Amino acid sequence: MLKTVEPAIAVDQLVKVYKTTRAVDGISFALEPGSITGLLGGNGAGKTTTLAMVMGLIMPTSGTVKVLGAEMPRQRYQVLHEMNFESPYVDMPHRLTVRQNLKVFGLLYAVEDLAGRIAALVRELDLSEFLDRPTGKLSAGQKTRVALAKALINSPRVLLLDEPTASLDPDTADWVRGHLERFRKQRGATVLLASHNMAEVERLCERVIIMKRGHIEDDDTPQRLLVRYGRETLEEVFLDVARGRGEAREAAQ
């Protein structure tokens, strides 16, 4: 008999309507435990709304989201301690030091041996230099590392990332990607990453879901997408989808 593995994230016919706008329009996908998936799309494609519904921050108009078997947002408290999120558009209290912020979030997530966990994150993410500095006084790169430390404080089984390297210099962005890759492999975590950055998605993701105006336009591995669209980079594939295939090819010629 075949053994079926329950998806870490299962989205089924998900719809979100804001007044008259259909931000997400009937999307479905399932993510295997331990996988890393990119959610690609232009502005207004519905990526952030989808992430927010997966986190239970937004209530779907119709359809269902299940995370680790729990229906969101109704059963969110069964799984929120096993999830976390990072986005440059969400801050942490500015006046609290990095250490204080990590302590507060560690307590909220009931992290065992919190001091040990913070010490490990400080080591892994190289935070020691500014550990006792107010979070609001850090550079963008340092803030991203701290936000990542907060997102990893509970060693989440499901990690959601919204443009995790936006506004970072290439060196820091590359370093962050490397760390995410290592974390995912070590923890076996499921990662869903919304991004505009094609190079990032190409490097990190084993599967790409391309969204446009609330729909899923395509869903496959990066390699298969490149072959199918006859392109060399995901950026070209993205342009094909965003502009319509013919239009993009004309532009390329």
Place this chain on the structure above:
Amino acid sequence: MRAPSISAVTLAPHRIAAMVRRYVYLLRSSWTRLLELIYWPAVQLFVWGFLQLYIAQNSGFFARASGVFIAAVLMWDVLFRGQLGFSVSFLEEMWSRNLTNLMISPLRPIEFVCALMIMSLIRLAIGMLPVTFLAMAFFGFNVYSLGLALAAFFLNLILTSWAVGIVVAGVLLRNGMGAESLAWTLMFVLMPLTCVYYPVSVLPDWLQVLAWTLPPTYVFEGMRALLMEHVIRADLMLEAFVLNALYFGAGVLVFLQLLKSARRVGSLLQTGE
């Protein structure tokens, strides 16, 4: 309307403690925030204290009702600053764009509310305790001489302040920072109606009906009865407590409904204007 699930109303002391710790860190990091807590209550005390002295020198009635204005201003500050302490702690999360982090954490709304209530008490203690000692030093008024009645006044006023604070927090969650001014001004709607500085009997009849629907009215009437007639009005305190229990329960339900509505319209992601 479906009742909130059991897990949404279960309390975990460690999460409440984590949130209190977060606000204490904040207060410790900013002496201006600490100073602000004492500054306005002290200014209010001196304005009303000197006015009380002036009127008492020119009126036999007020000379007998020694301390009534000072007691009123102290009680008003418990009501107003209690709500402000609750609301400002909540606003700190919106100002620092941290609300999303909290909403995706295992922190339950009811734990968040408990932490805000504790912070309201801590902020009140920091702001009001020194002011009560200033009242003794400058005007010879010892609010602690009110004894058990003071505890009843305080309990009723703080319950009203939390009920208002909870509703304001819900409106902020639902409508974002555009509703921030409510946090600073809503309580002032109650000021003329709750008869802080004058008896209910001076209001027009129809307004008296409205005044008696507000728990602080009972407290201020009880306070005047104690200071001017030396009578403890336990009946008033009990009625205020019953009303407070109703308003507090209604406040929590309104908060949970506004939170649900915020999830529906997506305002937990967009906490700006």
